[in-house]
Amino acid sequence: MNLTLKIWRQKGPNDKGQMVDYKVTDISEHMSFLEMMDVLNEQLVAKDEEPVAFDHDCREGICGMCSMYINGEAHGPDRGITTCQLHMRMFKDGETITIEPFRANAFPVIKDLVVDRMAFERIQQAGGFISVNTSGNTQDANAIPISKHAADDAMDAATCIGCGACVATCKNSSAMLFVSAKVSQYALLPQGQVEATDRVLNMVKQMDEEGFGNCTNTGACEVECPKGISLENIARMNREYLAASLKG
Amino acid sequence: MSGFLSSSLARKYAMALSAFFLIFFLLMHVTINLLSVCSENAFNVASHFMGTNPLIQFAMQPILIIGVVFHFVMGFVLELKNKKAQGVKYFKDNGAANSTWMSRNMIYSGLAILAFIVLHFIDFWIPELKYKYVDVLPEDPNRYFHELQHKFENPLRVGAYIIAFVFLALHLLHGFQSAFQSMGLNNKYTKGFEKGAKAYAIVIPLLFIFIALFHHFNH
Ligand code: SF4
Ligand code: FES
Numbered sequence: 001m002n003l004t005l006k007i008w009r010q011k012g013p014n015d016k017g018q019m020v021d022y023k024v025t026d027i028s029e030h031m032s033f034l035e036m037m038d039v040l041n042e043q044l045v046a047k048d049e050e051p052v053a054f055d056h057d058c059r060e061g062i063c064g065m066c067s068m069y070i071n072g073e074a075h076g077p078d079r080g081i082t083t084c085q086l087h088m089r090m091f092k093d094g095e096t097i098t099i100e101p102f103r104a105n106a107f108p109v110i111k112d113l114v115v116d117r118m119a120f121e122r123i124q125q126a127g128g129f130i131s132v133n134t135s136g137n138t139q140d141a142n143a144i145p146i147s148k149h150a151a152d153d154a155m156d157a158a159t160c161i162g163c164g165a166c167v168a169t170c171k172n173s174s175a176m177l178f179v180s181a182k183v184s185q186y187a188l189l190p191q192g193q194v195e196a197t198d199r200v201l202n203m204v205k206q207m208d209e210e211g212f213g214n215c216t217n218t219g220a221c222e223v224e225c226p227k228g229i230s231l232e233n234i235a236r237m238n239r240e241y242l243a244a245s246l247k248g
Numbered sequence: 249m250s251g252f253l254s255s256s257l258a259r260k261y262a263m264a265l266s267a268f269f270l271i272f273f274l275l276m277h278v279t280i281n282l283l284s285v286c287s288e289n290a291f292n293v294a295s296h297f298m299g300t301n302p303l304i305q306f307a308m309q310p311i312l313i314i315g316v317v318f319h320f321v322m323g324f325v326l327e328l329k330n331k332k333a334q335g336v337k338y339f340k341d342n343g344a345a346n347s348t349w350m351s352r353n354m355i356y357s358g359l360a361i362l363a364f365i366v367l368h369f370i371d372f373w374i375p376e377l378k379y380k381y382v383d384v385l386p387e388d389p390n391r392y393f394h395e396l397q398h399k400f401e402n403p404l405r406v407g408a409y410i411i412a413f414v415f416l417a418l419h420l421l422h423g424f425q426s427a428f429q430s431m432g433l434n435n436k437y438t439k440g441f442e443k444g445a446k447a448y449a450i451v452i453p454l455l456f457i458f459i460a461l462f463h464h465f466n467h
Contacts, residue, residue, distance in 0.1 A: 006339070008339070019339050069338060071340060071342065072338065072340040072341045072342030072343075072345070073342050073345050073346070077345070098339055098340040100338055100339055100340070103334060103335060103336055103337070103338055104333065104334060104335060105332065105333050105334065105335035106333070169346060171330070171334070171343065171347075171352055172326075172330035172333060172334070173330070173333040173334045173335070174256075174330075174333075204255060204256070204257055205255070207256070208254075208255060208256050211333055212256075212333055213256075213329060213330040213332075213333030213334065214256045214259055214260065214326050214329055214330055214333075215256070215260060216326065216330070216351065216354065216426070217351065217422075217426040217429045217430065218347040218348075218351040218352060218422075219346070219347055219348075219351065220343065220346040220347040223345070223346035223347070224346050231429065231434060232434050232435055234429065234434075235429050235432045235433065235434035235435065236432065236435075237257075238257060238260065238261075238429070238430060238431065238432035239432030241257045242257075242261065242431075242432060245257075245258070
């Protein structure tokens with residue numbers, strides 16, 4: 001396959017940045033999108049040009065690092081995948097592909113396609129945990145009875161990899177899907193109950209402070225989420241927050 | 249914005265609750281308007297009651313106005329805040345791939361409805377206030393039906409009404425079921441709400457359109 005790539009290039013956080021056109025040739029349709037990017041970077045290095053900076057780590061859909069907005073969609077045109085799981089067979093020979101960083105004020109660009117997602121870490125630190133004393137006498141988790149439904153839903157919520165595609169795709173740059181997944185995974189389990197009130201209040205407060213937008217229920221996040229995190233989690237967080245606010 | 253409305257979720261509840269209130273008002277409004285199709289007398293009686301009952305006039309009407317103004321102002325505030333949160337725009341953004349046109353353009357359908365409400369005020373409300381409080385004309389319990397018929401003689405006005413109600417349907421198609429989601433009502437037991445909300449979003453504006461056309465062609 002021969003392709004034209006329109007890629008966002010930005011030297012650093014304070015650079016204005018711009019779209020730059022590149023040609024890549026002899027791309028196999030079996031390659032992953034990141035492998036295609038590797039080919040491009042090798043070509044650039046061979047020409048003594050600066051390679052395109054992009055985030056990646058596991059390359060198997062579990063770390064959530066590979067943030068790219070491809071042809072107007074977070075992680076590109078396929079569903080239920082991250083960019084590293086996107087295959088070149090999803091594109092046509094001769095196609096022009098636009099590649100941009102995830103956009104949101106709360107995700108500032110560091111360089112080219114690399115963005116700073118520390119805002120997610122700070123939201124997690126505000127309440128995405130349970131305080132358990134692990135000094136040797138930890139109770140076996142299986143000793144606590146949990147209904148199958150609750151366990152399944154908590155597990156589904158816990159599959160969120162913090163990739164930020166929900167924010168990137170949201171016209172409001174809202175982080176509700178991410179935060180609601182993190183709130184839900186504990187809210188559904190008995191271990192999460194003790195800190196439930198503070199957790200949801202603090203995590204939402206941190207989310208707002210980070211400058212994420214207001215959710216208007218467009219549902220785009222659910223469609224683009226590589227892990228299929230459901231909008232039901234947002235509804236659950238809305239209930240949790242309402243109850244927590246009334247309780248104080 | 250301070251206090252309760254300083255949190256994004258509080259704003260979400262406020263938007264949803266004012267929406268529920270306005271949706272309930274629409275149901276009441278369409279019910280009274282439908283009377284005009286069935287019986288001139290019934291419509292006059294209902295309108296006379298609504299126009300003269302002190303509870304409706306001095307309690308419900310101000311609440312309604314506050315509800316409308318609040319929903320609009322909050323809509324604009326949210327739109328501005330969200331624009332700010334997004335920062336740099338995408339070079340290419342394919343919103344249609346993951347969300348409906350209605351959900352992405354609530355501000356525009358909302359603006360169209362706002363324009364209609366202004367027209368509606370000029371058409372019905374201001375003449376009504378003038379009749380009652382400026383000219384202080386004697387109350388005539390039989391005037392309402394003819395006033396209504398007279399308004400719908402003009403095809404331009406009927407056309408504007410139809411366009412406005414199409415926008416109302418688009419706004420409600422996303423807005424009504426979205427309000428349930430905002431209040432946390434979305435799980436495997438509540439799927440019926442979503443269907444009911446979509447049916448409401450289509451049926452109510454269609455009834456308003458039907459009433460306008462009915463009076464345009466039957467006078
Ligand atoms: S909810 Fe989905 S899209 Fe959002 S951060 Fe988690 S995995 Fe990524
Ligand atoms: S590189 Fe880890 S999810 Fe893509």
